[in-house]
Amino acid sequence: MLIDTYGRVATDLRVSLTDRCNLRCTYCMPEEGLSWLAKPDLLTDEEIVRLVRVAVTALGVTEVRFTGGEPLLRPGLVGIVQECAALEPRPQLSLTTNGIGLGRTAAALKEAGLDRVNVSLDTLRPEVFKTLTRRDRHQDVLAGLAAAHEAGLTPVKVNSVLMPGHNADEAPDLLAWAVAHDYELRFIEQMPLDAQHGWKREGMITAGDILASLRTRFTLTEEAGERGSAPAERWLVDGGPHRVGVIGSVTRPFCAACDRTRLTADGQIRTCLFASEETDLRAALRSGAPDEELARIWRQAMWGKKAGSGLDDPSFLQPQRPMSAIGG
Structure with missing residues (x-):
């Protein structure tokens, strides 16, 4: 098992497939100038599948989520999903995406063995979407969501971040829309993981703010x-069956029950989204280490996991890697 000194067991693996993205969301990336990982530094498809196999068969991982950057930009994604779905025991497989490519890939991903998707959508207003993402792709995301639902990648979850001055008033509208389309909406507090390090605690829209806004209508x-x-606190909407979740990573942290381990696109183990340290698995992998040695390195890294993210500490320092390079 991947156990730490606080008794937490990591059974949920987040695998970043790329740091590249076809959007430039203001809370994640600058409009220009972000350097991408060099192709030789990225894990190959075969290396990713091997490390997932080690995690599932030797380390007790039962859930695997593919992230990015934008994972749909990974050419070998369908094949990776197919090989991971064939593992014994079979892990639950999910994908976090901006949804732009789902219209053409949802059916193939479902057939390959993907169980469900989380799609990022922060606004119902095309003009606000264009401002927040610096791209005019709102309709593509809506089409991707519909394709995922039709393909059976359910429950289709929608992740929304509310930003002051942009979409701060949209929480009730987003929830009404999600209920009407049978999507499960989850609001996520803006986190200090933007590449430009512009995040400020003051003025951020908190979980409390979001819930107060939703209760004006529901x-x-x-x-x-x-x-x-589970990272999200969940509520039944008007008695159910629909639910809404709120992930308060900053103001309502859930570190004490964390069950996640992370693998970056360049083969680094991260014990926490906000960690400042990483453990290199790629070097051992490429030097010919057997599975048993890779598992030992992974166990040792997780044993040293800290008690919490440190977000509630005034001295907190943002990780050097942005979210796009860590994996959501």
């Missing part, structure tokens, strides 16, 4: 049962 009932390691 009755929210906290979902019964243990939250467990």
Whole structure:
């Protein structure tokens, strides 16, 4: 198992397939000038599948989520999904995407073995989308969501970040739209992972702000049962069956129950989204290390995981890598 000194067991693996993206969201990337990882530094398709196999068969991982950057830009994505779906025991496979390429790939991904998707969409207004993402692709995301739903990649989850001065008033509209289309909406607090390091705690829209806005139109009932390691706090909308989630990484951290381990596109293990340290698996992999040695390195890295992200500490320093290079 991937266990740390606090007794937490990592069963959820986030695999970044690329640091590249076809959007330039203001809270993630600058409009220009971001250097991409060199192709020789990226793990190959075969290396990714091998490390996922080690995680699943030797380290107790039961869920694998493919992220980016934008993972749909990875040419070998369908093949990677297919090989990971064939592992024994079979892990649950999901994908976090901006949705732009889902219209043409959703059916193939479902056939390859993908179970579900999370799609990022912050606004229902095309002009606001263009401002936030610096690209005019709003209709493509809506088409991708519809294709994912039609292909059976359900529940289709929609991730939204609210930004002051842009879409701060859209929470109720987004939820009404998600309920009407049978999507599960999750609001995510803006996190300090932008490449330009422009994040500020002051003025950010908090989980509390989001819930207060939603309650102006909906009755929210906290979902019964243990939250467990789920990052989102979930509420039934007007008695159900639809739900809405809020991920308060900054103001309502859930580190004590964290069950995640992360693999970057260039083969580094990260124990936390906000970690400042990484452990190199790629070097061992390419030097001929057997699976047992790769598993040992991974276990040792996770054993040293810190108690929390440190976001609630005034001395917190943002990681050097942006979200696009870490993997969501």
